Amino acid sequence: MKFYALFKRRHIARVAQPILRIMDSVSWLIHNTDKRKLIMRINLTVILLTASLLQVSAGGFAQKINLTQNNISLTQVFKEIRKQSGYDFVYATPQIKLARKVDIFARNASLADVLEKCFLNQPFTYEIQNKTIVIKERSGVIVAPDRKIQGTVLDKKNGSAIPGVVVLVKGTKVATQTDAQGKFTLNVPGGAETLIVRFLGFKTQEIALANFVSFTIRMEEDPQLLEQVVVSTGYQTIAKDRATGSFSQIKQEDMERKLTLNLVDKLEGMASGLLLTSNLPNSSGRPTKNSLLSIRGRSTISATQDPLIVVDGFAFESDLALLNPDDIATVDFLKDAAAASIWGVRASNGVVVIQTKKGKANQAQISFSTNFTIGGKPDLGYRPVASSADYLDFEAEGVNKLLIPDPKGKNLPAISSGADIFFRFKRGEISATERDALVQQLSGYDYKTQYSKYLLQKQQIQQYNLSASGGNESARYFVSGSYSKELPVSKGDQTERFTLNSNNDFQLSKRLAASAGLMLIMNNSKNNGLGLTPLQPGISTILPYDRIVGDDGKPVQYARAFNAAGLDVLEKQGYFPWRYNYLSALSDADNTVRYSQFRVNGSLQYKIIEGLSAQASGLYERSFQRSRNYYSPESYTTRNTINTATSILAGSNPAKLVYGLPLGGILDQGNIDMEQYNVRGQLVLNKKFGSDHRVDAVAGIEMRQVWTAGSTNRLYGYDDQTLSSLPVNYATQYSMAVTGNKTTPTLPNTLTDVRDRFLSWYTNANYTFKERYVISGSARLDDSNLFGASEEYRATPLWSLGGMWKLGQEDFLQLPFVDRLNLRVTYGVNGNVDKTTSPFLIATVSSSPDFYNG
Incomplete structure (x- = not known):
């Protein structure tokens, strides 16, 4: 038996030296004092010696200990006490192994209190001898020796063995895992009382050891944990620990951390490899479906760059931002070929699989929530742009080096306020002193202050959600409705959205199940604001020194079509104000978009045998979009359009204007209708063969059609009160202002009618051996009318292979700091659809000459 004494000799010397000095004094007194006085002095010496020893002991116990630790071993506690108090510990090595870990919370606590907490419910106690604490067995306690136990872990539902289950002795690091037959053996330290049994997807159990040496443990599935480890491809669900592809999952509780109406905004920054690209396609600066999400970067140049969006198993052809985030249960991202190849030619940019909420049996629930959110204005200072002074220096150099053309010419090109100052000085129209004064004045302006005041506002969002769910084992339901209203950061913009969502599941018999879903979306928006558009190149681009309102409080007028001097001449000749x-621009805008969509889906599932089922499902989706942009006669768009089509009658004096387009307002209308149907049939196999083999597979056929029809129309001379317009002769040429070039009015009407048809065969299979080795394969053949007449280009096979080795479950890698370690390898071929190209030579006819070929 080994003993350890945690002390050093200096501790003995520290106590012994005072005692030796006292004994020296006693010896001197004996030889130099008479007996009566000697007895008195001896008594005094004994009293002083006793007080000294008591003082040493009391001083040790009076010392304060500060220690806060959870699940800490006694040896670590001993070291900390010795460091703070100077007390040493003596104990036997086998003895201390029986100690349970303790939780200590001591703040300015006495040594006695800390020791009582440490030795509570321990198989031994302690004794203090001077400055040494000796650990000894409790009287009447017999220390139990180590013993060997064995057992089997089974699935409570079907009685099958569960391999890979962790069996741990509570309070220690002694643990093992079950083998392929669900069996385990374990050496349990003496004094241990409880086993902890845990496995992913099952409820953790604590089992009393008592005097048993053999155990049969039945584990119960935990539905909540099972939901957490299952990912969906849209065609099937796969346990994440058996998926060889690259998946990421976002759950409802993760998305609830962000208060926003837009599902896309909620997804931003929530998954690795996911990038949100906000390309400001509309005035509010809100992202739309185009160039919205990117998964692991772009994989194509000319074809579509968007990932495929799948909702409840079927492709979603509308704007992702229209979905109600409160209806979403999970969002899975399929990143690589092994994960996404089952979707074929549409999966090259990744797949986003969205599952909406469903009802749960015997869990009736009614939920109502409302949110009101106020957000700040965008920080324009975050945008790295040149200061007004720097930009003026740039323009001065451009004028001096002839990089900016002189506006004195036939076409009277528009120039900035700064460039106009430098050209006027260059022509001698102003002196250097006047130039410097004007430049100094512009240098003091900063567009950001007025831009934020007049064009931006604080974002306001209000949302109301009402949902009900529940049911029993035979029928489950979930229904929700929501209304939301948003005032974006752009003044003049507004969005209102109403959604209705319903999911119903029915167990018609022991073998037959059915489901049905309905989704309704109505979205109305006003896009009258300028938002962040003036920060981009264009007719409304704002420069660093530009202002919206002048010192007199009136709006500042800018020459955009031609330079200011040219516009002065044209306006004097009768042209409409052209600034x-x-x-x-903000007050004259009247742009609205109304969008509605309904989506119905259903499925039947028949259980053929245990683990094998047949499924039939279908979807019908229809959407309507109506846009209306009205430009009043006073709006810049109308004035610019009519002025551009106006010329001066040759030889007239005074000048007589000839209008190429009718006077009045302009109305643009647009319609887009979409219809989609999808029919699918498949076989699904999820079965375990023996204790070592498991197969998860799906194979099916799918037919799909998407029809899109659109039209646009422009009316000139439109009166918004009488709803009337004036005709335009589109065959007659008119002369353009300033240049005099002849042109015909642009045809106002466009029509589109596109039908995309797909016929697809697909399969995906996973084989798992001993819950540690996984191989997978996926293949899909897409036949479509998009690729031309030749079958060589229509039917394109796409495939993937993958493998995974769960190294963390191997015996040679049972390390306490390794929770999970997987080696994964995948390879696959995905495709895309480029509607702008064809394998055949195509001739096109255009009214405009080609830039390169004439």
Whole structure:
């Protein structure tokens, strides 16, 4: 038996030296004092010696200990106490192994209190001898020796063995895992009382050891944990620990951390490899479906760059931002070929699989929530742009080096306020002193202050959600409705959305199950704001020194079509005012979009045998979009359009204007209708063969059609009160202002009618051996009318292979700091659809000459 004494000799010397000095004094007294006085002095010496020893002991116990630790071993506690108090510990090595770990919370606590907490419910106690604490067995306690136990872990539901289950002795690091037959053996330290049994997807159990040496443990599935480890491809669900592809999953509780109406905003930054690209396609600066999400970067140049969006198993052809985030249960991202190849030619940019909420048996619930959110304005200072002074220096150099053309010419090109100052000085129209004063004045302006005041506002969001769910083992339901209203950061913009969602599941018999779903979306928006559009190149681009309102409080007018001097001449000849100002552009806008969509899906599932089922499912989806943009006669768009089509009658004096387009307002209308149907049949196999083999597979056929029809129309001379317009002769040429070039009015009407048809065969299979080795394969053949007449280009096979080795479950890698370690390898071929190209030579006819070929 080995003993350890945690002390050093200096501790003995520290106590012994005072005692030796006292004994020295006693010896001197004996030889130099008479007996009566000697007895008195001896008594005094004994009293002083006793007080000294008591003082040493009391001083040790009076010392304060500060120690806060959870699940800490006694040896670690001993070291900390010795460091703070100077007390040493003596104990036997086998003895201390029986100690349970303790939780200590001591703040300015006495040594006695800390020791009582440490030795509570321990198989031994302690004794203090001077400055040494000796650990000894409790009287009447017999220390139990180590013993060997064995057992089997089974699935409570079907009685099958569960391999890979962790069996742990509570309070220690002694643990093992069950083998392929679900069996385990374990050496349990003496004094241990409880086993902890845990496995992913099952409820953790604590089992009393008592005097048993053999155990049969039945584990119960935990539905909540099972949901957490299952990912969906849209065609099937796969346990994440058996998926060889690259998946990421976001759950409802993760998305609830962000208060926003837009599902896309909620997804931003929630998964690795996911990038949100906000390309400001509309005035509010809100992202739309185009160039919205990117999964692991772009994989194509000319074809579509968007990932495929799948909702409840079927492709979603509308804007992702229209979905109600409160209806979403999970969002799975299929990143690589092994994960996404089952979707074929549409999966090259990744797949986003969205599952909406469903009802749960015997869990009736009614939920109502409302949110009101106020957000700040965008920080324009975050945008790295040149200061007004720097930009003026740039323009001065451009004028001096002839990089900016002189506006004195036939076409009277528009120039900035700064460039106009430098050209006027260059022509001698102003002196250097006047130039410097004007430049100094512009240098003091900063567009950001007025831009934020007049064009932006604080974002406001209000949302109301009501949902009900429940049911029993035979029928389950989930139904929800929501209304939301948003005032974006752009003044003049507004969005209102109403959604209705319903999911119903029915167990018609022991073998037959059915489901049905309905989704309704209505979205109305006003896009009258300028938002962040003036920060981009265009007719309304704002420069660093530009202002929206002048010192007199009136809107500042800017020359955009031609330079200011040219516009002065044209306006004197009778042209409509041809200058642009930001406040009028905001107040004159009248742009609305109304969108509605309904989506119905259903499925039947028949259980053929245990683990094998046949499924038939279908989807019908229809959407309607109506846009209306009205430009009043006072709006810049109308004035610019009519002025551009106006010329001066040759030889007239005074000048007589000839209008190429009718006077009045302009109305643009647009319609887009979409219809989609999808029919699918498949076989699904999820079965375990023996204790070592498991197969998860799906194979099926799918037919799909997407029809899109659209039209646009422009009316000139439109009166918004009488709803009337004036005709335009589109065959007659008119002369353009300033240049005099002849042109015909652009045809106002466009029509589109596109039908995309797909016929697809697909399969995906996973084989798992001993719950540690997984191989997978996936293949899909897409036949479509998009690729031309030749079958060589229509039917394109796509496939993937994958493998995974769960190294963390191997015996040679049972390390306490390794929770999970997998080696995964995948390879696959995905495709895309480029509707702009064809394998055949195509001739096109255009009214405009080709830039390269004439």
